[in-house]
Amino acid sequence: MDAEALRTFVTVAETGHFQAAADELGISQQAVSKRIAALERHLGVMLLVRTSRGSRPSPDGQVFLPYAKKVLVVVEQAEQAVRPGSRPLRVDVLNRRISPAQAVYRFHRSHPERELDVVTLSSENAAQAAQAVLEGTVDASFRALAADQVPAGISVERLMDAPLELLVGPGHPLADATHVRPAELAGHRIWIPGITPGTEWAAFYRTLSGAFGLSIDALGPDFGPEALMDTLAESNSLATLVGRGDRYLWPRAHDLRRIPLSDPTPVYPHVLLFRSGDQHPVLTALRAYLGTAGPRCPQDVWAPEWVGAAYRTTEPAGTN
Structure with missing residues (x-):
């Protein structure tokens, strides 16, 4: 009718x-x-x-x-x-500890009147997350999506390059370093539990390992970030990698050290995926915020070539 x-x-x-x-x-x-x-x-x-x-x-x-x-x-x-803006913007941040989630949180703090619904599609890989955006399950997602995997109808912006840092306990040989070159990590075991095969972060660490001759593994059970912090504090050999904007907390007695990587600085390229032509006003405001917030990345950065240089790269929105 x-x-x-x-x-x-x-x-x-x-x-x-x-x-x-x-x-x-x-x-x-x-x-x-x-x-x-x-x-x-x-x-x-x-x-x-x-x-x-x-x-x-x-x-x-x-x-x-x-x-x-x-x-x-x-x-x-x-x-x-x-109608655009009549419902909260539904954003997939992958993991609530990492820099995209922290950046969206700061956006919400700066714009409390903007309605958001933050979710984590952590079990989905980048291609599946892009499909979820296309189907409207979520409005936007932060992923390191390969340029040749972007489906029709999806727009992408490389809005957050998160510089990597080495996280070690006080007994690690590099614990007192002010910064570390990626090549200097060769021969040190880098343990990142929870790397899921077939995901973009698994591809990222595999590419990083090959580029600098690193030993990165996810061997053993994953008991979560708190257990990882405990293990690092007790170990004289284990290290892990975290993003500069990632939020991890540990007891003061652990005395863990976050050490910047430089010459070059490996960055994890968080690409924002959203439906082409989406006019949701909160999405527009979030994109503008991410494009201007946060410090500049170093000039000498490394990122996987498969992410795609054609994406519009702006300043990262994540800091500690």
């Missing part, structure tokens, strides 16, 4: 004249007549009685009128529910 025909019938019934309804709806009187005629044919009844003084609902029209009004209210509510 045509909602505009319903709206026209209700307007004629309330104004009592086809021309008055046409003026109120911003259409011609002929269009009003066509809509009413089509609605009456569809229902198989006469809805309006035409007289020299105007029009009034017929007995069938009187029965139909309150239902037509209810339908129009529901239609308006349905339209309002999906």
Whole structure:
């Protein structure tokens, strides 16, 4: 049933004249007549009685009128529910500890009036996350998506290059270093539990290992970040890698050290995925915020070539 025909019938019934309804709806009187005629044919009844003084609902029209009004209210509510900005922006941040989540959190702190729904599709790889964006499960996602895997209908912006840091315990040979070159990590075991095969972060660490001759593994059970911090504090040989904007907490007695990597600085390229043409005002505001917030990355950076230099790269939004 045509909602505009319903709206026209209700307007004629309330104004009592086809021309008055046409003026109120911003259409011609002929269009009003066509809509009413089509609605009456569809229902198989006469809805309006035409007289020299105007029009009034017929007995069938009187029965139909309150239902037509209810339908129009529901239609308006349905339209309002999906208008840009009428619902929270649903953003996948992958993991609530890492820099995209922290950047979105700072955006929310700066713009508390902007409604957000933050989720983690952590079990999905980048291609699956892109499909979730395309299907509308989420509005946007932070992923290191290979340039040749971007599906049609998805726009991408490389908005957050997160510099990597070495995280070690006080007994590690590099614990007192002010910075470390990636090549100097050769021969040291870098343990990153929880690397899921087939994900973009697994591909990232595999590429990083090959580029600098590193030993990165995820051997053993993953008991979570707190257990990782405990293990590092007790070990004289284990190290892990974290992003500069990642948020990890540990007891003061652990005395863990975050050491910047430089010459070059490996960065994890968090690419924002969103549906092409999405006009959600919170998405627009978030993109603008991420494009300006945070310090500049060093000039000498390393990132996997498969991420794609064609993405628009801006300043990272994550710091500690």
